[in-house]
Amino acid sequence: MPHLYLEYSDNLAGFDAATALQQANLALEASGQFSEIDIKSRASMVSCYQVGTARDPQRAFIHARLAILEGRSEAVQQTLAQLVLDALLVHCPADPAQDVQVSCEIQQIARASYAKQHRHGQP
Amino acid sequence: MPHLYLEYSDNLAGFDAATALQQANLALEASGQFSEIDIKSRASMVSCYQVGTARDPQRAFIHARLAILEGRSEAVQQTLAQLVLDALLVHCPADPAQDVQVSCEIQQIARASYAKQHRHGQP
Amino acid sequence: MPHLYLEYSDNLAGFDAATALQQANLALEASGQFSEIDIKSRASMVSCYQVGTARDPQRAFIHARLAILEGRSEAVQQTLAQLVLDALLVHCPADPAQDVQVSCEIQQIARASYAKQHRHGQP
Numbered sequence: 001m002p003h004l005y006l007e008y009s010d011n012l013a014g015f016d017a018a019t020a021l022q023q024a025n026l027a028l029e030a031s032g033q034f035s036e037i038d039i040k041s042r043a044s045m046v047s048c049y050q051v052g053t054a055r056d057p058q059r060a061f062i063h064a065r066l067a068i069l070e071g072r073s074e075a076v077q078q079t080l081a082q083l084v085l086d087a088l089l090v091h092c093p094a095d096p097a098q099d100v101q102v103s104c105e106i107q108q109i110a111r112a113s114y115a116k117q118h119r120h121g122q123p
Numbered sequence: 124m125p126h127l128y129l130e131y132s133d134n135l136a137g138f139d140a141a142t143a144l145q146q147a148n149l150a151l152e153a154s155g156q157f158s159e160i161d162i163k164s165r166a167s168m169v170s171c172y173q174v175g176t177a178r179d180p181q182r183a184f185i186h187a188r189l190a191i192l193e194g195r196s197e198a199v200q201q202t203l204a205q206l207v208l209d210a211l212l213v214h215c216p217a218d219p220a221q222d223v224q225v226s227c228e229i230q231q232i233a234r235a236s237y238a239k240q241h242r243h244g245q246p
Numbered sequence: 247m248p249h250l251y252l253e254y255s256d257n258l259a260g261f262d263a264a265t266a267l268q269q270a271n272l273a274l275e276a277s278g279q280f281s282e283i284d285i286k287s288r289a290s291m292v293s294c295y296q297v298g299t300a301r302d303p304q305r306a307f308i309h310a311r312l313a314i315l316e317g318r319s320e321a322v323q324q325t326l327a328q329l330v331l332d333a334l335l336v337h338c339p340a341d342p343a344q345d346v347q348v349s350c351e352i353q354q355i356a357r358a359s360y361a362k363q364h365r366h367g368q369p
Contacts, residue, residue: 001349003309007165021296029299040307040347042253042295049165050144053152058244061163063126067351077236085238092242099244101163103124105190106236113323113352115331119338121304121345130288172288173267176275181367184286186249200359208361215365222367224286226247228313229359 003067004041009049009060017043020091027083061101070108077106126190127164132172132183137216140166147210184224185211193231200229249313250287255295255306260339263289270333307347316354323352
């Protein structure tokens with residue numbers, strides 16, 4: 001942990017997901033809440049989506065889900081969500097015709113049942 | 124919010140995910156619980172999956188996860204899950220040889236840590 | 247339920263996700279907690295990801311999320327996560343140069359709002 005899941009609609013031409021992920025990870029590391037190596041993030045583009053009920057090709061979204069182990073304060077969680085949101089907004093394409101919703105949610109993961117093994121690479 | 128995540132196995136020939144999403148969004152808007160523009164839905168087909176332990180090509184599934192901000196009553200949540208399920212069942216292919224599980228879960232999202240920015244498009 | 251979601255980074259050459267899913271399902275069935283047919287699992291490879299903040303092509307991950315209906319004890323949940331982790335570790339490629347994080351989280355799903363319909367196939 002943490003795990004960051006990023007999704008974006010495929011009408012966001014020019015959204016550089018890889019760079020956005022890297023910036024989000026840098027912000028998460030700078031928060032002091034996590035070990036650098038533990039921050040695992042991925043992005044996927046969605047091509048089948050629907051925003052609202054109108055067929056409006058100008059509607060777009062970028063959404064992040066940040067899964068963290070439970071136990072952090074609400075204030076810390078708010079800060080983390082805002083850090084990720086800010087990182088995404090930097091990279092959100094600025095097409096004035098597009099209606100873009102950018103968001104980040106925090107999901108707390110049960111600590112007791114989290115199972116992990118880390119096989120460290122040998123240089 | 125809400126965010127709807129739809130997944131379906133790739134052996135469901137003829138499942139029209141885009142239309143199912145639109146119908147689900149219409150049902151969610153009609154529930155009166157959400158603003159139209161806030162309903163963001165996406166669908167993805169999965170090609171690597173396993174239902175149970177038998178290698179049975181007739182087993183299929185459609186699963187939805189509806190993420191909503193916390194605070195709604197259990198009754199409202201039940202209604203929302205049923206609305207989505209009904210929308211999916213309308214579009215579920217009717218192949219009598221197939222064993223299809225269709226389901227919808229509700230996930231509550233913490234309100235305090237939800238971060239969002241909406242860039243409204245300029246017409 | 248349960249639903250198992252498996253993800254892995256695309257630098258894990260030789261990771262056989264389909265076989266890993268099957269082994270995980272066998273372990274989940276053997277736990278005695280679930281009906282065989284109810285275990286629905288899927289895997290997806292991610293090609294856009296970032297582990298930490300360094301651009302290190304040797305960093306890889308395999309992550310599972312097991313969603314189960316709420317109500318099981320913490321001990322049972324720990325056992326289930328470990329069973330899935332063990333199934334994944336068996337299939338994790340053993341490249342000594344790679345730094346691989348393998349993990350499993352448990353997510354509890356609200357029982358009251360879970361909606362499902364099972365259309366049994368006719369042989």
